[in-house]
Amino acid sequence: MKEFLNLFMAFFRIGAFTFGGGYAMLPMLQKEVVEKYHWATEDEIMDYFAIGQCTPGIIAVNTATFVGYKTKGVLGGIVATLGIITPSLIIITLIAAFLQNFADLAVVKYAFNGIRACVCVLIFNAVSKLAKKSVIDKICLGICVVVLLLSLFSPLSPALIVILAGIAGVLFKRTGISGGEKK
Incomplete structure (x- = not known):
C-alpha cells in the first residue's frame, strides 16, 4: 500500500508543480521517478516521454501511466494517472470559480507573464538535457x-515525424551505417 501511496504522491507533486505542459514536467519527472524512487532509468523516461508524445492524450498523463504500469502493473498505472490529474482538477476548478473576478487585474496578468517566461526556461532546460x-x-x-x-x-504531424525518425534510426542501424559514438 505504501508503494501505491508513494506513486500517487510523486505524480501528485509533479502534477501540482508543473506549469506549461508535458515538456515542463521533465525536470521534476527525472528528479522524482529516476533519482528519488528509481522507478525508471533516464533512457526509459525518454522512451516513455517519446511514446507519450505520439499517442493520443496528454503527454503527462501518458507518461505517468507508463511509469505506474511499469512499477506496479495496471493498478499502478491507474494510481499514477490519478496522481498526475488530481492537482489539475483541483486547480482548474478553483480557477474557474474565481478567475473571472480577477482576470482583468494587472497583477494577475503580470503573474501569468512571469509564469510563461519561467515555463520557457524550464522547457529549454528539459530539451537541452534530452539532447x-x-x-x-x-x-x-x-x-x-x-x-x-x-x-x-x-505540415507533418508530430506523431508522424516521431514514427519517421524511429524508422530512420532502425534503417541506419540495420544497414550498419555508424555515426561514430559521441565522447
Missing part, C-alpha cells in the same frame, strides 16, 4: 536536424 542524452552520434544529430526542419517548415 545531451539522445544525440549520441552523427546519425542521431542528422536525424535531429531533419526532425527540427520538418517540425518547423512542414
Whole structure:
C-alpha cells in the first residue's frame, strides 16, 4: 500500500508543480521517478516521454501511466494517472470559480507573464538535457536536424515525424551505417 501511496504522491507533486505542459514536467519527472524512487532509468523516461508524445492524450498523463504500469502493473498505472490529474482538477476548478473576478487585474496578468517566461526556461532546460542524452552520434544529430526542419517548415504531424525518425534510426542501424559514438 505504501508503494501505491508513494506513486500517487510523486505524480501528485509533479502534477501540482508543473506549469506549461508535458515538456515542463521533465525536470521534476527525472528528479522524482529516476533519482528519488528509481522507478525508471533516464533512457526509459525518454522512451516513455517519446511514446507519450505520439499517442493520443496528454503527454503527462501518458507518461505517468507508463511509469505506474511499469512499477506496479495496471493498478499502478491507474494510481499514477490519478496522481498526475488530481492537482489539475483541483486547480482548474478553483480557477474557474474565481478567475473571472480577477482576470482583468494587472497583477494577475503580470503573474501569468512571469509564469510563461519561467515555463520557457524550464522547457529549454528539459530539451537541452534530452539532447545531451539522445544525440549520441552523427546519425542521431542528422536525424535531429531533419526532425527540427520538418517540425518547423512542414505540415507533418508530430506523431508522424516521431514514427519517421524511429524508422530512420532502425534503417541506419540495420544497414550498419555508424555515426561514430559521441565522447
